[in-house]
Amino acid sequence: MGESARELIGSLCSGFSEFPAPPSSSTVDGPIGWPGYDDARERAGKRTGEEESVLCGVGKVGDVEATLIAFEFGFLGGSLGRRTGDRLEAAFTRARESGTPVVSLIATGGSRMQEGMAALTQLQRIAAAAAATRAAGIPLISVLRNPTTGGGWATLGAGADVTLALPGAQVGFAGSRVRPEGDASAYTAESQFASGQVDAVIGRETLDVQLARWLILLTSADGQPAEPPSSLGAQALPETGWDAVQAARAPGRPHAEAYLDAYFDWREDISGDRCGGVDEGVKCGFGLRGGVTVAYAAQCGTATLPSGFRTAARLVRLADRLGIPVLTLVDTPGAANDAAAERSGVGTSISEVFAAVASASVPVTTLVIGEGGSGGALAFAAPGRTWVTPDSYFSVTSPEAAAAILKRPAGDIPATANQLRLRPQDLIELGIARAIV
Incomplete structure (x- = not known):
């Protein structure tokens, strides 16, 4: 038996x-x-x-x-x-x-x-x-x-x-x-x-x-805001917007796994959106740091799938109910925008994350660690509590997409990046981010 x-x-x-x-x-x-x-x-x-x-x-x-x-x-x-x-x-x-x-x-x-x-x-x-x-x-x-x-x-x-x-x-x-x-x-x-x-x-x-x-x-939170992690990558600020984009896309740049491992003493992932999907490019879970629990939702540098957004929303809602502060890491060229993503409800799933972050009663802390591409990145960001690393950028859309929208030739992409004011120091000046870590 x-x-x-x-x-x-x-x-x-x-x-x-x-x-x-x-x-x-x-x-x-x-x-x-x-x-x-x-x-x-x-x-x-x-x-x-x-x-x-x-x-x-x-x-x-x-x-x-x-x-x-x-x-x-x-x-x-x-x-x-x-x-x-x-x-x-x-x-x-x-x-x-x-x-x-x-x-x-x-x-x-x-x-x-x-x-x-x-x-x-x-x-x-x-x-x-x-x-x-x-x-x-x-x-x-x-x-x-x-x-x-x-x-x-x-x-x-x-x-x-x-x-x-x-x-x-x-x-x-x-x-x-x-x-x-x-x-x-x-x-x-x-x-x-x-x-x-x-x-x-x-x-x-x-x-x-x-x-x-x-x-x-699940029982060790103190309700205090999570401190943003320290930068693990390049420390020099980019001179131009295109330099910022290139630094964020550098192959050797530290990604979410490295930040999470350095930040937490130990952690456990949750997995899945409970709707039939898993996005390997989004890591969500809970970690212990100095005896205190912090929840995390981290983009890992890939285009975020609808299932990734839904999993992140699930994580934020759960953390909020249990009184656990949240850390989000932004690193995505943007939301997946192919036909499969549209059929899977990418717009609806992004709205779930926006709503979960906006309605959370626990503090949410955000660090942009790489690419911050458009609304798919912004959904993970906490208004008023966002920090950036020197090797990151945050933009209304990618320079390539911006040039295409504006009907500019490919040769104008670097100049377009400069005009978008997407560098870390630009984000501070614009009031988008608090500081550069």
């Missing part, structure tokens, strides 16, 4: 204290009178030693106390019934009362057939309990075990702030017995990660360490 819920909890946390089961109404063979349901529950209890398909309590994962929800798949396939809903609702209520983050260790086949619609409607209760907990500023982490399907995936799994998955786990809304024949690889943890639905696929042997790291990151 594999690792039980109690064995899993015992390996991940210390001092676990199980919550008492909430009272629930008892009816013969359940709410719809399914013949033999009581006998099936009794057999499941004897086989697993549990009274229900979920185990809830509180314990310390690393140094952080957390509310833990662990599914026992051996109990009727980890299915969700009314008593499961009672326990989950009570666990979320306790988490709000104690202010502890919630970790859901999911292994479920979905709603319990023997309870009919009474089981399916538990998804509404779970969604409401999770929403109230999110609104209270409490982080939610889910771990997708094998299998995670049906309503368990569509509520606790996909609805978490950070979603981790174990390798090879079956993950999907449709379970193996009800989905159409075809590409089974789409229903795996690895496939869900590749399509932007999961933040990371991690080995079981490192799950305790990874959970401890994530709990530290």
Whole structure:
């Protein structure tokens, strides 16, 4: 039967204290009178030693106390019934009362057939309990075990702030017995990660360490603005606008990964836009710097895809809800503008980032570390809290695009760059940036 819920909890946390089961109404063979349901529950209890398909309590994962929800798949396939809903609702209520983050260790086949619609409607209760907990500023982490399907995936799994998955786990809304024949690889943890639905696929042997790291990151903010990183590249200011463009496009210039590694003691990435896309040219996540958490959304020098903008917006909204300050790094020639990007909603996705930054109650700090091309770069920038490096530029559009718009010959591109006043020192004079780091 594999690792039980109690064995899993015992390996991940210390001092676990199980919550008492909430009272629930008892009816013969359940709410719809399914013949033999009581006998099936009794057999499941004897086989697993549990009274229900979920185990809830509180314990310390690393140094952080957390509310833990662990599914026992051996109990009727980890299915969700009314008593499961009672326990989950009570666990979320306790988490709000104690202010502890919630970790859901999911292994479920979905709603319990023997309870009919009474089981399916538990998804509404779970969604409401999770929403109230999110609104209270409490982080939610889910771990997708094998299998995670049906309503368990569509509520606790996909609805978490950070979603981790174990390798090879079956993950999907449709379970193996009800989905159409075809590409089974789409229903795996690895496939869900590749399509932007999961933040990371991690080995079981490192799950305790990874959970401890994530709990530290999501609970260690102090609300103070992030300081802009120091420049890692050239220190001399460019003489002309075209010099600035050339410096920002230099092959050896430091990019986002170098800045993030130098800035943070350690960090963890989130991945994906939860709409089917991943942009490898945008790095988002949370890092620890001097014991304090800062969220980051960093462009890596490529044209930013719609999925990259949506992931950044997701990061800023999450950080804002958890009270974590944000650092953004601007480095893009601009938003992707091909036909695929338009069909994927590049304009809408850019608007999401503008709105997330504009409405954030936490401070957002921006450093332009390379190219700052048009609105695709500006969406990542914080009004009034933007700094620039000496080897960067920020422009209404690229000099090449500006020349094309103005119907100028290619030979006029350097002169156009000079006229755009896009150098770091120009940005200070124009009031676009605070200072050159």
